[in-house]
Amino acid sequence: MEKSEIERKEKRNRFRAFGIMAFLSSVSVATYAMNEYYIYLVAYLWFGFIYGMALQYGRFCFSSAFRDLFAVKVPRMAVGIMIAMVLFAFTAAVVNITGQSTFHPAPFGYFMLIGGFIFGVGTVFAGGCASGSLYKTGEGNGVAMIVLLSISVTQSIFVDVAGWTNKLVPRSWTESAAARGLPASISATDGWMDQYLAGYVWNRPAETVATALGWSDYSFVGAFLGNFVFGTVIPAALLLAVVYIWLSDKTAGRGTVGVTDHLAAFWFMIVASKRTAIAGIVLGVACGLQSFVMKGLQIRFGVDNFGELMQRMGITFGLTVNGTVFDPGYWYITTQEAQWVGWTLHKLGWENLDNIFYGLDNGIPNPLFNPADWMTVALIGGAAVMALLNNEFKWKKPTMELAFWAILGGAFMGIGARLALGCNVGAFFIRVPHGNYTGWLFGLGMIAGAFIGVKVLNWHTERKIARELEAIHLS
Amino acid sequence: MAMRFQKKGAGVYTLDVQGYVCPHPQLYTKKAIEKLKEGDVLELIFDNPSSAETISAMCDKIGMELIHTTLNGGKYIWQIRKIRA
Numbered sequence: 039m040e041k042s043e044i045e046r047k048e049k050r051n052r053f054r055a056f057g058i059m060a061f062l063s064s065v066s067v068a069t070y071a072m073n074e075y076y077i078y079l080v081a082y083l084w085f086g087f088i089y090g091m092a093l094q095y096g097r098f099c100f101s102s103a104f105r106d107l108f109a110v111k112v113p114r115m116a117v118g119i120m121i122a123m124v125l126f127a128f129t130a131a132v133v134n135i136t137g138q139s140t141f142h143p144a145p146f147g148y149f150m151l152i153g154g155f156i157f158g159v160g161t162v163f164a165g166g167c168a169s170g171s172l173y174k175t176g177e178g179n180g181v182a183m184i185v186l187l188s189i190s191v192t193q194s195i196f197v198d199v200a201g202w203t204n205k206l207v208p209r210s211w212t213e214s215a216a217a218r219g220l221p222a223s224i225s226a227t228d229g230w231m232d233q234y235l236a237g238y239v240w241n242r243p244a245e246t247v248a249t250a251l252g253w254s255d256y257s258f259v260g261a262f263l264g265n266f267v268f269g270t271v272i273p274a275a276l277l278l279a280v281v282y283i284w285l286s287d288k289t290a291g292r293g294t295v296g297v298t299d300h301l302a303a304f305w306f307m308i309v310a311s312k313r314t315a316i317a318g319i320v321l322g323v324a325c326g327l328q329s330f331v332m333k334g335l336q337i338r339f340g341v342d343n344f345g346e347l348m349q350r351m352g353i354t355f356g357l358t359v360n361g362t363v364f365d366p367g368y369w370y371i372t373t374q375e376a377q378w379v380g381w382t383l384h385k386l387g388w389e390n391l392d393n394i395f396y397g398l399d400n401g402i403p404n405p406l407f408n409p410a411d412w413m414t415v416a417l418i419g420g421a422a423v424m425a426l427l428n429n430e431f432k433w434k435k436p437t438m439e440l441a442f443w444a445i446l447g448g449a450f451m452g453i454g455a456r457l458a459l460g461c462n463v464g465a466f467f468i469r470v471p472h473g474n475y476t477g478w479l480f481g482l483g484m485i486a487g488a489f490i491g492v493k494v495l496n497w498h499t500e501r502k503i504a505r506e507l508e509a510i511h512l513s
Numbered sequence: 514m515a516m517r518f519q520k521k522g523a524g525v526y527t528l529d530v531q532g533y534v535c536p537h538p539q540l541y542t543k544k545a546i547e548k549l550k551e552g553d554v555l556e557l558i559f560d561n562p563s564s565a566e567t568i569s570a571m572c573d574k575i576g577m578e579l580i581h582t583t584l585n586g587g588k589y590i591w592q593i594r595k596i597r598a
Contacts, residue, residue, distance in 0.1 A: 047586055094562075097565075105536050106536065106539065106567050106571075109536050109540055110536075110540070110574070112539075112567050112574070114567070162536065170535075174563075177562060181534045182534065310570065311566065313566065429585075430562045432586065434532055436532070439515070440534065495537075496540065499544065503516070503518060503541060503545065
């Protein structure tokens with residue numbers, strides 16, 4: 039490629055990157071000028087933008103953490119995630135003791151392991167996790183766009199399917215769901231997912247390491263010793279030690295190695311990928327800060343949920359029966375993806391506000407007023423800006439082969455995410471640093487799923503390359 | 514575009530995995546390198562940025578060294594030499 043052409047492309051990429059930033063800035067200023075409540079959405083937007091930039095810069099994909107470990111013995115992403123989680127856990131502990139946290143622990147049970155496993159298989163097939171697919175969409179990757187669509191559509195259908203699925207529901211779930219006395223507009227005993235939630239999941243204990251030890255999440259001891267040290271730092275260090283030992287075995291027999299050498303090699307493993315480590319630091323700090331900022335805005339406006347602000351603005355469509363919408367106050371991905379498809383299907387005539395997921399828990403607001411959607415769109419924008427500035431943006435049309443894997447993987451991820459009440463971010467990356475140990479269960483499931491997924495993809499790629507090798511007599 | 518693995522000359526091969534997302538580029542690279550002889554060179558063409566990070570990290574582990582890299586318009590062309598069987 040001619041030097042002048044490269045310079046012209048680089049200049050065009052910079053222009054596009056600044057165009058995206060100018061657009062997001064204009065949206066922020068214009069909407070705030072219309073109504074000060076939009077600052078709530080704008081806050082989500084800019085945190086999403088930061089996440090997108092950090093994810094793309096660090097090639098931060100949870101799927102690759104254990105997939106690359108099993109497939110090609112590269113630990114960089116597993117390390118990056120542990121760094122991010124430890125830092126996030128520290129900021130989360132600080133936020134907790136100030137009483138400014140928006141986090142609520144999720145229930146504990148084997149369903150988290152199962153959900154994580156299905157999700158983990160899906161991430162390997164799809165070529166990325168929920169957050170990875172978002173930032174790769176920002177790089178112009180058509181396969182990642184199909185994955186997003188598949189996750190979104192699968193979730194949207196999975197949470198509303200009834201009919202024959204009722205036959206698969208244990209009677210105890212139905213009885214427990216019926217006994218909850220949910221609002222009449224919610225069909226708690228019709229639909230597998232509704233009875234799974236109201237009849238099983240909600241009966242499980244939801245606690246953190248701190249509360250399990252009898253401490254408050256908001257006390258210094260509970261936040262720092264319980265959730266930060268016991269809940270995050272020690273398990274993360276143990277996991278990395280296991281990874282180090284597993285990788286060391288592969289190179290054993292190269293001479294006598296002492297404890298000092300092992301410690302040096304362990305540290306080298308931690309700092310081996312500077313980009314990933316830097317992204318981990320940014321993500322860890324930003325995640326804690328978002329919770330603090332969103333809680334601050336709730337206090338400022340005297341609300342607990344953005345649905346209340348929507349009502350003040352005269353927007354009532356898509357609210358839950360309680361007048362709320364999905365408003366996590368921290369980084370989340372899959373629920374809002376289910377929402378925008380749920381909103382579209384509803385507009386096309388599909389009645390889905392009678393299920394628990396949409397009608398009681400999250401709503402289906404217009405994506406223009408959906409806080410988490412603002413975060414997702416800006417995340418893609420942030421990733422696009424970073425990719426453009428580094429000349430890594432490229433439109434990539436998916437092949438039929440990769441589209442197949444994307445649809446299949448996305449479907450697995452959608453089902454896994456709903457069973458576990460979240461994805462690699464919501465069910466793992468957010469829960470663990472808050473001491474909600476059910477996140478580790480999801481993580482273990484995800485590791486097992488990645489292992490199986492790699493086995494399947496290894497088989498597939500081996501067959502394909504064998505054919506190419508035969509053609510050039512290299513087999 | 515489908516994956517292509519071709520012989521370019523004596524001891525020089527091309528692996529084109531443009532359009533592929535993780536983990537395909539790194540898996541194909543690993544399998545291709547395993548089949549080459551010590552000293553052979555693989556010209557790897559790909560366009561998935563996250564694979565770049567992983568492939569450079571796995572070089573030493575699977576006995577290969579990066580001898581030349583270029584990035585133009587989101588397209589990576591890397592030359593990799595097999596240094597250990």
